Amino acid sequence: RDLTVLFEQAAERLPALLPSASKEQLLYLYARYKQVKCGTCNAPKPGFFDFEGKQKWEAWKALGDTSPHQAMQEYVATVKKLDPSWNPQTAEKRGKESKTAFGGPVVSSLYQEEIIREEDKNIFDYCRENNIDHVTKAIRSKKVDVNVTDEEGRALLHWACDRGHKELVLVLLQHAADVNSQ
Numbered sequence: 001r002d003l004t005v006l007f008e009q010a011a012e013r014l015p016a017l018l019p020s021a022s023k024e025q026l027l028y029l030y031a032r033y034k035q036v037k038c039g040t041c042n043a044p045k046p047g048f049f050d051f052e053g054k055q056k057w058e059a060w061k062a063l064g065d066t067s068p069h070q071a072m073q074e075y076v077a078t079v080k081k082l083d084p085s086w087n088p089q090t091a092e093k094r095g096k097e098s099k100t101a102f103g104g105p106v107v108s109s110l111y112q113e114e115i116i117r118e119e120d121k122n123i124f125d126y127c128r129e130n131n132i133d134h135v136t137k138a139i140r141s142k143k144v145d146v147n148v149t150d151e152e153g154r155a156l157l158h159w160a161c162d163r164g165h166k167e168l169v170l171v172l173l174q175h176a177a178d179v180n181s182q
Helices: 001-019 023-038 051-061 068-080 089-094 125-128 132-140 156-163 166-174
Strands: none
Touching: 001 023, 001 068, 001 089, 001 125, 023 051, 023 068, 125 132, 125 156, 132 166
């Protein structure tokens, strides 16, 4: 019972810690949250172009039959690592007057892309955000090749098409993006 309360408090604390958490930490937390709330992953693997969904699914699936108890312990420990000054006892006192019916926010989404710290962004992050100005400047300045690919072989044009960023697709094509890139 106490661990469940601690887990819920850690889940309430997480949104404030998103800017300082790495993508790996967020995937780690997401997987444990899903394991606690939904049990062992039995959801179908997301489609090919759902890159974020696949990462989240793979992180959850990797937990296998990890017990909810262990997942809660690991979740709480990671939140404590992200915020060593976090004190669940003071959070509990403060939270009593502002709790929602289910004990706080549900963190079902891995992260919001705008939460990536500016200094950590790469050209693919700007492409996913549909930041046409930034992508255009990077390509024009020759700092970025219009046909550069990410670690999984996806080009900027793939990302822009996948996200439905029509204007950005046109900009990339105007800068000679390879429509046959694979």
